[in-house]
Amino acid sequence: MAAMSIQLDRVSRIVNTALPSSVLVFGALGSNVSFYFHFGTVTTLLLSLLNLYYRHGQRDHALLRNFGLLAQARYIVESVGPELRQYLFASDLSEKPFNRAERAEVYRKAKGTDSTAAFGSQKDFDDSSVRLLHSAYPLDHEELEPYELRFGEERGCASSYTIDKPIAISAMSYGALSAPAVRSLARGAKRAGIPMNTGEGGYPKYHLMEGCDLIFQMGTAKFGVRNDDGSLDDSKLAELAQKPEVKMIEIKFSQGAKPGKGGLLPKEKITDEIAELRNVRKGHDVISPAHHKECRDASSTVSFIRRVQEVSGLPVGMKLCLGRPGEFTELVREMKRQDSFPDYVSVDGAEGGTGAAPRSFMDDVGMPLERGLATVQSILQDEKVRARLKLLAAGKLINPARQIAAMAQGAQAVYSARGFLLALGCIQALQCNANTCPVGLTTHDPELTRGVDIDQKSQRVERYVAALMKEHEELLASLGCRNHAELRPEHVWGALSLVAPEVASPAQIVPLNRISQPAREMGVRA
Amino acid sequence: MNSKIIWTCQAIAACIIGGAGLLKFMGNPTDQLLFAELGMEPFGRYLIASLEVIAAALLASGIFAAPGALLAIGTMLGAIIAHATVLGAEVQGDGGLHLVLLVTLLLVSGPVLFVRRRELPLVGSTL
Ligand SMILES: Cc1cc2nc3c(=O)[nH]c(=O)nc-3n(C[C@H](O)[C@H](O)[C@H](O)COP(=O)(O)O)c2cc1C
Numbered sequence: 001m002a003a004m005s006i007q008l009d010r011v012s013r014i015v016n017t018a019l020p021s022s023v024l025v026f027g028a029l030g031s032n033v034s035f036y037f038h039f040g041t042v043t044t045l046l047l048s049l050l051n052l053y054y055r056h057g058q059r060d061h062a063l064l065r066n067f068g069l070l071a072q073a074r075y076i077v078e079s080v081g082p083e084l085r086q087y088l089f090a091s092d093l094s095e096k097p098f099n100r101a102e103r104a105e106v107y108r109k110a111k112g113t114d115s116t117a118a119f120g121s122q123k124d125f126d127d128s129s130v131r132l133l134h135s136a137y138p139l140d141h142e143e144l145e146p147y148e149l150r151f152g153e154e155r156g157c158a159s160s161y162t163i164d165k166p167i168a169i170s171a172m173s174y175g176a177l178s179a180p181a182v183r184s185l186a187r188g189a190k191r192a193g194i195p196m197n198t199g200e201g202g203y204p205k206y207h208l209m210e211g212c213d214l215i216f217q218m219g220t221a222k223f224g225v226r227n228d229d230g231s232l233d234d235s236k237l238a239e240l241a242q243k244p245e246v247k248m249i250e251i252k253f254s255q256g257a258k259p260g261k262g263g264l265l266p267k268e269k270i271t272d273e274i275a276e277l278r279n280v281r282k283g284h285d286v287i288s289p290a291h292h293k294e295c296r297d298a299s300s301t302v303s304f305i306r307r308v309q310e311v312s313g314l315p316v317g318m319k320l321c322l323g324r325p326g327e328f329t330e331l332v333r334e335m336k337r338q339d340s341f342p343d344y345v346s347v348d349g350a351e352g353g354t355g356a357a358p359r360s361f362m363d364d365v366g367m368p369l370e371r372g373l374a375t376v377q378s379i380l381q382d383e384k385v386r387a388r389l390k391l392l393a394a395g396k397l398i399n400p401a402r403q404i405a406a407m408a409q410g411a412q413a414v415y416s417a418r419g420f421l422l423a424l425g426c427i428q429a430l431q432c433n434a435n436t437c438p439v440g441l442t443t444h445d446p447e448l449t450r451g452v453d454i455d456q457k458s459q460r461v462e463r464y465v466a467a468l469m470k471e472h473e474e475l476l477a478s479l480g481c482r483n484h485a486e487l488r489p490e491h492v493w494g495a496l497s498l499v500a501p502e503v504a505s506p507a508q509i510v511p512l513n514r515i516s517q518p519a520r521e522m523g524v525r526a
Numbered sequence: 527m528n529s530k531i532i533w534t535c536q537a538i539a540a541c542i543i544g545g546a547g548l549l550k551f552m553g554n555p556t557d558q559l560l561f562a563e564l565g566m567e568p569f570g571r572y573l574i575a576s577l578e579v580i581a582a583a584l585l586a587s588g589i590f591a592a593p594g595a596l597l598a599i600g601t602m603l604g605a606i607i608a609h610a611t612v613l614g615a616e617v618q619g620d621g622g623l624h625l626v627l628l629v630t631l632l633l634v635s636g637p638v639l640f641v642r643r644r645e646l647p648l649v650g651s652t653l
Contacts, residue, residue, distance in 0.1 A: 027607075030607070030611075031611050031612075034565060035564040035565055035566055035570070035608065035612070036566065036570065038604050038607050038608070039604070041604075041607060042600050042601075042603045042604050042607070043600070045603065046596075046599075046600060046603075050649065053653075054652070058652070058653075060652075061652055064652060072648075072649060072652065075648075075649075075651060075652055076648050076649075
């Protein structure tokens with residue numbers, strides 16, 4: 001796939017110049033050799049007009065805008081795909097990380113053409129995937145209650161932040177993303193009324209342009225708020241926190257796609273502007289340190305979180321991919337000891353996405369979301385501090401059912417990064433690290449970013465969120481829950497069995513009696 | 527309302543292009559002359575005649591009107607090239623009637639193609 005798209009890039013450039021020239025060539029041959037050549041003149045003329053429209057007229061399809069007619073091949077294969085694939089190619093469900101069926105759902109929601117499907121599910125029902133358990137007494141729509149979540153209320157934070165939809169755009173930096181991609185997401189977030197995380201890319205110049213609510217992410221390199229030695233510059237942070245758009249601060253400890261390793265931005269993607277915004281040199285990969293300078297153990301970590309809370313005056317969260325549960329338990333106990341908690345913890349699953357990461361980290365390090373989330377939830381419960389903070393989750397939560405399942409397992413809101421990239425038209429070309437993204441989302445090549453029409457794409461984000469929310473409501477009603485807070489693990493078939501006793505230290509084993517009655521009767525393993 | 531206008535356009539287009547095609551098939555002397563001038567007689571005449579008749583049938587069919595309109599526009603572009611490069615505006619002292627029909631055909635198939643562009647095979651979904 002990668003090879004094919006790079007080819008597409010070159011070949012399409014040839015086609016785009018060859019096509020208008022061939023009109024002239026055919027025209028000359030038709031007039032001088034044989035009139036029959038004018039069949040070619042007319043055909044190439046019509047194709048050139050179509051190509052012109054694709055490249056400079058329409059704004060719906062970034063791929064066509066970037067590559068013109070040649071990219072049309074992709075749409076043709078897509079439209080005759082089901083028939084072809086049945087015999088020739090990969091099945092609808094065999095692509096990774098998101099299969100075609102999953103992506104198609106987001107595309108439809110984002111384009112506002114979500115409709116029903118027929119005949120039956122495409123999913124492999126023999127696997128252990130999450131399934132929601134509906135109630136025998138579903139609710140009517142009128143019985144549902146609006147969603148609301150207030151960050152910072154636990155410690156009476158003066159500038160607490162309230163969201164009214166359980167969805168946010170997960171961290172993606174300017175750097176990983178192109179400027180128009182960032183602006184499309186930011187404008188979309190504004191239109192949809194959800195917050196957007198800035199990612200660890202330093203001063204959020206493009207994020208700020210659209211006026212959406214922002215969660216400023218502070219990565220281990222602290223781009224945007226660092227001293228030269230990599231420690232936190234309190235005054236820069238305080239200044240940034242003053243911006244009305246910045247509603248919360250997120251300290252990134254680790255990320256599912258590369259847990260235990262710092263952020264990574266390949267040198268191909270470092271432009272003058274990015275070098276300036278991050279205060280780094282061009283021509284080198286930018287590799288963030290694996291940990292915050294200030295955080296060497298539980299006690300210094302908790303103090304650091306408190307310091308960020310005090311300096312910024314905003315709700316402060318921590319993002320982590322769960323590693324050894326015992327360490328997290330220790331951290332929570334330290335929070336209790338210091339009586340100081342982050343305002344939220346966001347659990348990133350090992351299946352999470354990234355702009356660039358070593359494959360072994362992407363594939364083989366960290367706890368997947370279901371297990372990680374359930375473990376964090378049970379540790380917080382066992383330590384009796386669940387009410388002291390909010391819990392968020394991310395990791396392939398791109399469709400309503402997965403989001404609801406995560407919320408049933410303890411998350412109070414969900415983050416998605418790649419769901420929103422798909423909504424912007426990501427075709428999963430898997431080139432985020434190479435500056436060659438064919439749809440212009442994760443590249444700084446002006447030839448490719450020109451395909452991204454900010455207004456169009458922000459509308460897709462808005463529609464995607466609206467469609468998700470509508471289905472959340474429908475699912476809640478069918479599960480018999482009036483609001484998201486009523487979701488419980490027993491609404492998910494197979495939940496809790498996911499916290500395998502051997503991964504938790506003895507204190508965190510989920511007691512058997514916690515498994516709800518119905519779940520146990522269904523034969524769920526403890 | 528809108529669809530009535532489009533159907534009228536389709537009908538006019540089908541009549542003009544179908545008629546022209548049939549005339550060519552039947553060996554209308556003017557057409558023979560023109561195609562001789564283009565150096566396409568008789569094979570080219572039959573080829574174009576077939577395309578025209580197919581276009582007329584597609585236009586009349588309704589569900590395939592979009593490709594029909596495209597085909598009509600394509601053949602008309604060819605005809606316009608012929609008039610522009612070889613034949614001249616006036617054919618056999620017809621006062622430009624040929625050309626007027628051509629332009630009319632373009633004027634009626636254009637809207638059909640535009641309104642029904644999404645029905646085009648393969649490319650329709652992107653238009
Ligand atoms: C292109 C891209 C860039 C990302 N950049 C960051 C980042 O700067 N900081 C961070 O904490 N996570 C980053 N992530 C991870 C996401 O925020 C998110 O945690 C992860 O992808 C899981 O969500 P998803 O499965 O919905 O994509 C990035 C992900 C992608 C795809």
